Amino acid sequence: MIGENILVIVPAYxxxxxxxxxxxxxxxxxxxxxxxxxxxxxxxxxxxxxRRAGVEVVDLPLNMGIGVAMQTGYKFAQRRGFQFAVQCDAxxxxxxxxxxMLLEKMRETGADMVIGSxxxxxxxxxxxxxxxxxxxxxxxxxxxxxxxxxVFDVTSGFRLCNRxxxxxxxxxxxxDYPEPEAIVLVHQSGLGVAETPVRMRERxxxxxxxxxxxxxxxxxxxxxxxxxxxxxxxx
Amino acid sequence: MNIxxxxxxxxxxxxxxxxxxxxxxxxxxxxxxxxxxxxxxAVVLFFSxxxxxxxxxxxxxxxxxxxxxxxxxxxxxxxxxxxxxxxxVSSLSTQTQTLTQEIGLLKNKLENAEKDDAKN
Numbered sequence: 089m090i091g092e093n094i095l096v097i098v099p100a101y102x103x104x105x106x107x108x109x110x111x112x113x114x115x116x117x118x119x120x121x122x123x124x125x126x127x128x129x130x131x132x133x134x135x136x137x138x139r140r141a142g143v144e145v146v147d148l149p150l151n152m153g154i155g156v157a158m159q160t161g162y163k164f165a166q167r168r169g170f171q172f173a174v175q176c177d178a179x180x181x182x183x184x185x186x187x188x189m190l191l192e193k194m195r196e197t198g199a200d201m202v203i204g205s206x207x208x209x210x211x212x213x214x215x216x217x218x219x220x221x222x223x224x225x226x227x228x229x230x231x232x233x234x235x236x237x238x239v240f241d242v243t244s245g246f247r248l249c250n251r252x253x254x255x256x257x258x259x260x261x262x263x264d265y266p267e268p269e270a271i272v273l274v275h276q277s278g279l280g281v282a283e284t285p286v287r288m289r290e291r292x293x294x295x296x297x298x299x300x301x302x303x304x305x306x307x308x309x310x311x312x313x314x315x316x317x318x319x320x321x322x323x
Numbered sequence: 324m325n326i327x328x329x330x331x332x333x334x335x336x337x338x339x340x341x342x343x344x345x346x347x348x349x350x351x352x353x354x355x356x357x358x359x360x361x362x363x364x365a366v367v368l369f370f371s372x373x374x375x376x377x378x379x380x381x382x383x384x385x386x387x388x389x390x391x392x393x394x395x396x397x398x399x400x401x402x403x404x405x406x407x408x409x410x411x412v413s414s415l416s417t418q419t420q421t422l423t424q425e426i427g428l429l430k431n432k433l434e435n436a437e438k439d440d441a442k443n
Binding site: 126144145146147148149150152156159160163164167263 | 419420423424426427428430431434
């Protein structure tokens with residue numbers, strides 16, 4: 089059990105299959121009231137699956153997308169006074185036991201946000217498909233170019249935030265594929281970002297939210313979104 | 324400009340203005356959006372009514388026909404309005420996001436309070 093005042097945010101859209109197993113794993117790491125499932129307007133039994141596990145549940149009445157769901161979690165964390173918040177995918181890709189590794193890295197570096205990375209260190213495990221790795225590489229390069237931060241696994245959704253980052257995200261969070269943009273947002277707000285190696289698994293159920301056309305939109309939207317952030321801050 | 328075309332464009336412009344006025348009166352259209360539409364309607368009516376008497380001006384600008392000038396001006400105004408609508412939709416979508424989040428968080432709070440009540 090982690091002793092810290094930490095909230096695990098699990099955004100879930102139609103994840104009734106994978107969710108129970110993840111919540112069982114999480115129960116070994118944090119108390120049930122420290123896990124928050126954001127049900128993003130699912131049409132299946134995601135909400136009742138979460139409720140059966142006795143965790144906190146926020147049901148959004150409409151499907152608003154990952155960014156809005158995630159920010160709901162940060163607003164929850166901010167209002168309940170949590171000192172730390174972890175993002176964890178509902179599909180089982182992220183390993184709850186590794187939250188301690190994120191915490192260790194935060195203690196070590198003093199960073200405000202720590203990203204669990206598939207691409208640094210010598211952890212094996214699931215590293216995404218070849219095509220996706222190329223796009224992730226491209227975003228990593230693009231983020232480095234426009235903001236000077238070097239993060240390798242920019243799309244990783246396995247992240248730990250401290251109180252400062254929680255307050256920032258409660259105020260502002262990117263929508264639609266928010267992970268890469270959130271890195272730039274944190275950096276431009278004067279907060280520190282660190283990356284630590286983790287092992288990930290293949291998704292345990294459900295289908296990826298990104299198909300071919302969505303992928304093309306993803307690349308264009310995020311590229312422009314990152315650029316706009318850079319222009320807006322003027323830094 | 325052909326006299327028939329002249330009359331038709333004036334009638335349509337007046338009809339258009341009346342439609343906007345009626346929508347505002349029935350509260351189907353908010354005044355802030357109506358204002359830009361009124362402006363468009365007024366400009367189109369002005370050009371339609373003037374017709375060929377503005378011919379010198381139009382020709383100086385390179386238009387051969389007055390009706391072409393009306394068309395070009397209308398399209399530019401419509402683009403401005405469409406952009407304004409996209410801005411309005413963006414702000415509405417941000418508002419919906421915030422409201423949805425608040426509803427979710429409030430429901431969670433309510434459920435927890437009800438659970439505590441049931442225990443006592």
